[in-house]
Amino acid sequence: PIGCTSVSPALNLSSAGFTFRVLVGVTGSVAALKLPLLVSQLLEIPGVDVRVVTTDHASHFYNVPEVPVRVYTDRDEWEMWKTRSDPVLHIELRRWADLLVIAPLDANTLGKIASGICDNLLTCIIRAWDTSRPLLFCPAMNTAMWQHPITAQQVATLQGFGYVEIPCISKKLVCGDEGKGAMAEVSTIVCAVKQYLQRPAEKTAAQVD
Numbered sequence: 001p002i003g004c005t006s007v008s009p010a011l012n013l014s015s016a017g018f019t020f021r022v023l024v025g026v027t028g029s030v031a032a033l034k035l036p037l038l039v040s041q042l043l044e045i046p047g048v049d050v051r052v053v054t055t056d057h058a059s060h061f062y063n064v065p066e067v068p069v070r071v072y073t074d075r076d077e078w079e080m081w082k083t084r085s086d087p088v089l090h091i092e093l094r095r096w097a098d099l100l101v102i103a104p105l106d107a108n109t110l111g112k113i114a115s116g117i118c119d120n121l122l123t124c125i126i127r128a129w130d131t132s133r134p135l136l137f138c139p140a141m142n143t144a145m146w147q148h149p150i151t152a153q154q155v156a157t158l159q160g161f162g163y164v165e166i167p168c169i170s171k172k173l174v175c176g177d178e179g180k181g182a183m184a185e186v187s188t189i190v191c192a193v194k195q196y197l198q199r200p201a202e203k204t205a206a207q208v209d
């Protein structure tokens, strides 16, 4: 995303009386350790409200108490839905969010999204996503995984849906490999989100708080 400077004038939504609802999806790359930092920096944007949806695998990489907003899990879906009249969490969250940023997007969930697999809360939200709303994804995986030919195919598939890639970068990875696969810097991700801040589309009321 070009034009991302720390001084880029993000529309001050709070003065306009709007809140811009950012849903952060987090999956099982070790880069999920950056979740508290990413959420904290997003909360610094005036008028932005943040919620997190985590996969079970992602939860190995960060401590929920360090995340200053609600973190929804697969368990929440089944706690909330007991009988046919209960709200459906993945549908409530797709209604709630003005923008979804998946950071990090691991190889597994990349493959699920490209294939339409929806076997957890996050992939069900994505499977039901209103493609008129921005969906940004930040791939993060071992270099060998990144270099496998299926990765480029699946990234292209997501771009074909209109989703926006925030490309991975080269780093010395935690496993010792050196090369592409590291998640984009948090500042880059926050800058990219700022590009999409605008008056939220008229929405039906969501039932999540």
Ligand SMILES: CC(C)(CO)[C@@H](O)C(=O)NCCC(=O)N/C=C\S
Binding pocket: 029, 030, 031, 033, 034, 140, 141, 142, 143, 171, 172, 173, 174, 175, 176, 177, 181, 182, 183
């Ligand atoms: C974790 C962090 C942010 C530290 O700088 C960086 O290494 C990264 O984004 N790694 C994600 C790639 C990955 O999932 N590697 C898994 C096996 S090597």
